[in-house]
Amino acid sequence: MPVICVTTRDAAPAPAFGTASLGAVLDAALADPTVGSGPIAVMVHGLSYAPGLPRHCPHETIFSLRPRFREADAKIVSWPRHLGFGRPGRDRGLAISFGWQARGSVRQAYRGAETAGTALATLLAEIQARCPGRSVHAIGHSLGARVVLNALTKAAPGALGWGLLLAPAEFTATARAAAESEAGRAARLLAVTSRENDVFDLLMELFVSPGTRGDSMLGARGLLAPNALTLQIDHAATLEALRHAGHRLARPATRVCHWSPYLRPGAFPLYRAILEGRLPFRRLRAILPEEADPRWSRLRPRRLQSDCIEGAAG
Numbered sequence: 255m256p257v258i259c260v261t262t263r264d265a266a267p268a269p270a271f272g273t274a275s276l277g278a279v280l281d282a283a284l285a286d287p288t289v290g291s292g293p294i295a296v297m298v299h300g301l302s303y304a305p306g307l308p309r310h311c312p313h314e315t316i317f318s319l320r321p322r323f324r325e326a327d328a329k330i331v332s333w334p335r336h337l338g339f340g341r342p343g344r345d346r347g348l349a350i351s352f353g354w355q356a357r358g359s360v361r362q363a364y365r366g367a368e369t370a371g372t373a374l375a376t377l378l379a380e381i382q383a384r385c386p387g388r389s390v391h392a393i394g395h396s397l398g399a400r401v402v403l404n405a406l407t408k409a410a411p412g413a414l415g416w417g418l419l420l421a422p423a424e425f426t427a428t429a430r431a432a433a434e435s436e437a438g439r440a441a442r443l444l445a446v447t448s449r450e451n452d453v454f455d456l457l458m459e460l461f462v463s464p465g466t467r468g469d470s471m472l473g474a475r476g477l478l479a480p481n482a483l484t485l486q487i488d489h490a491a492t493l494e495a496l497r498h499a500g501h502r503l504a505r506p507a508t509r510v511c512h513w514s515p516y517l518r519p520g521a522f523p524l525y526r527a528i529l530e531g532r533l534p535f536r537r538l539r540a541i542l543p544e545e546a547d548p549r550w551s552r553l554r555p556r557r558l559q560s561d562c563i564e565g566a567a568g
Contacts, residue, residue: 256340256347258283259313261305262354262373267380270305270313270353276380283348284384292347293391293529294381296374297333298354300396300423301363305353317351329513333393336522337529347529352377356397360461364423367397371404378405378413389415391529395516396454399445399472400424403432411440418525419445420515421473423458427466433479442535443482444528446521447473449552450488450511474549483539486546487518499541501527509552 258279259270269279283289299312309315314322315330319340324330334340334349354370356363374392381390392414394402399422406414414437422429422445429445432438455471464470476484486492488506496503503520515521527533 267377290345296392298394298398367400374405375408391416393418395420406438409437414441445477446515
C-alpha cells in the first residue's frame with residue numbers, strides 16, 4: 255500500500271475511495287511492511303485539480319503511481335514514483351495523495367486552500383496519534399504550498415517534519431506567520447523558487463488581495479526564518495553548489511514556467527534525498543548560496559517565451 259488517497263470533504267479529511275473510515279485506512283497502511291519505517295509524505299496539488307473530476311483528479315494523475323492522461327499532458331508525471339514510493343521491498347514509506355477542490359477562479363481556490371489546510375492539519379493529527387514522534391512530511395505545489403503553510407498554523411508542534419513548498423502561491427507575510435507558529439517552528443521548510451515563475455507570482459498578486467498591504471508572493475525574496483531555506487532552481491551558483499554536493503539539476507530551458515520545481519530533471523531525486531534523511535537541513539543550508547537572482551531577471555535578456563513545459567522529471 256505505497257499510496258493512499260485522501261480527499262477534503264467539509265473541511266475534514268476522508269478516504270477518496272471505498273467505505274472504510276480514515277482511521278481504518280491509516281491503520282492498514284501503517285501496518286503494511288512495505289511502508290514500515292520509511293518516510294511518510296503528503297502530496298498536495300495546486301490550482302485546477304479536483305478529486306473525482308475526469309482528467310483533473312489528482313488521485314488518478316500526478317499523485318498516482320500510474321498516471322492517467324499522461325499522453326495528453328506533459329505536466330502529468332507520477333510524484334510518488336519519482337519520490338521513490340511504490341518500489342519493491344520493506345520500509346519504502348507511504349505517500350498520501352491529498353486532494354481538494356481547486357477548480358474555479360484563482361480567488362476561489364486561494365480561499366479554498368484555507369479549508370484544505372484545516373483538513374490537512376486534521377490528517378497530520380491522525381497520523382501523529384498513531385505514530386508519536388514519527389516525522390511526516392508534506393510537499394505542495396503552488397496553492398498546495400499555501401495549504402501546507404495554512405495547516406502549520408492549525409497543527410500541533412511536531413506534526414510536520416519537512417514542508418517542501420514548490421513555486422509557493424502564498425504571500426510572504428502569511429508564509430512567515432506560518433513558519434513562526436508553534437508547528438512551524440518545529441518543522442523544516444524549503445521554499446523552491448524560480449525566476450521562471452515571476453509572471454505567475456505577478457498574476458497572483460493582481461487577482462488576490464494580500465493580508466498585508468503591499469505584500470508580495472513568497473517567490474519574490476524567499477522565506478526568511480531560522481528553520482527555513484530558499485532554493486532558487488534557476489540560479490547558476492545554486493545549481494553549481496548542488497552539483498558539487500552530488501545533486502544534479504538540469505539547467506532551465508525556458509524563461510517562463512510554473513511547473514519547473516517538479517518537471518525539472520533532477521528535482522525529484524533532490525526532494526527524495528531530503529525526505530529520506532540523506533540531505534538534512536544543516537547540510538542543505540551549508541550547500542546553498544545566500545545570494546539569488548532578482549525578480550524579473552530571466553525576462554530581461556530576451557522576449558518572454560510562452561512555452562513553459564520543459565522535459566520529464568528526473
